[in-house]
Amino acid sequence: GENVEQHPSTLSVQEGDSAVIKCTYSDSASNYFPWYKQELGKRPQLIIDIRSNVGEKKDQRIAVTLNKTAKHFSLHITETQPEDSAVYFCAARVTGTASKLTFGTGTRLQVTL
Amino acid sequence: GAGVSQSPSNKVTEKGKDVELRCDPISGHTALYWYRQSLGQGLEFLIYFQGNSAPDKSGLPSDRFSAERTGGSVSTLTIQRTQQEDSAVYLCASSPRQGEQPQHFGDGTRLSIL
Numbered sequence A: 001g002e003n004v005e006q007h008p009s010t011l012s013v014q015e016g017d018s019a020v021i022k023c024t025y026s027d028s029a030s031n032y033f034p035w036y037k038q039e040l041g042k043r044p045q046l047i048i049d050i051r052s053n054v055g056e057k058k059d060q061r062i063a064v065t066l067n068k069t070a071k072h073f074s075l076h077i078t079e080t081q082p083e084d085s086a087v088y089f090c091a092a093r094v095t096g097t098a099s100k101l102t103f104g105t106g107t108r109l110q111v112t113l
Numbered sequence B: 001g002a003g004v005s006q007s008p009s010n011k012v013t014e015k016g017k018d019v020e021l022r023c024d025p026i027s028g029h030t031a032l033y034w035y036r037q038s039l040g041q042g043l044e045f046l047i048y049f050q051g052n053s054a055p056d057k058s059g060l061p062s063d064r065f066s067a068e069r070t071g072g073s074v075s076t077l078t079i080q081r082t083q084q085e086d087s088a089v090y091l092c093a094s095s096p097r098q099g100e101q102p103q104h105f106g107d108g109t110r111l112s113i114l
Helices: none
Strands: A004-007 A010-014 A019-025 A030-038 A045-051 A056-059 A062-067 A072-077 A086-094 A107-112 B005-007 B010-013 B019-024 B031-037 B043-050 B053-056 B065-069 B075-079 B088-095 B109-113
Touching: A004 A086, A010 A019, A019 A030, A019 A086, A019 A107, A030 A062, A045 A056, A045 A062, A072 A086, B005 B088, B010 B019, B019 B088, B019 B109, B031 B075, B043 B065, B043 B075, B075 B088
Parallel strands: A010 A107, B010 B109
Antiparallel strands: A004 A019, A019 A072, A030 A045, A030 A086, A056 A062, A062 A072, A086 A107, B005 B019, B019 B075, B031 B043, B031 B088, B043 B053, B065 B075, B088 B109
């Protein structure tokens, strides 16, 4: 089955700096890659997603890149703010697997003043 | 409703008891998913429903776990003879239909087995 690895497990940046979180996946048939943000005690919230026919997608300060050849995708947050502090999860879905998502183990991002 | 609703929000029970967790998906969403999140871990897939049928039960960890969905809406996840390792947050998500649709999560049920 699909396996998703996520790095780093923790990341501390100063306010205004950029943050990058990287994920790799194992199944070349994966075609959909969402990113979720989870604040402490809250539900995971979808922040951005990308499909395999696209190499990059941007939404304001958040961007995701996908390299299908290398089977990795990354989340980029620019001009970080304290409210960006949370745990971020990447996920992948394999075509034809009834839509279940395989998640990475999460990255705890801390934005310091 | 406005979002995915789960109940109870917290459940504490003794080892060996049975528990039922409820998920009410977003109105009109035909696809429903259950995931489990252990402390400090990622989300582990349990089961997926399309309408009332469950085409993928591959994530259920043992035969003590079962789930059903009626009327294409509310789903119940049942854990029989609970064990301490069942302690986790159980999250439900729904999407408009299967395929490349974003999944929207509920707040989860925090289950603690004493």
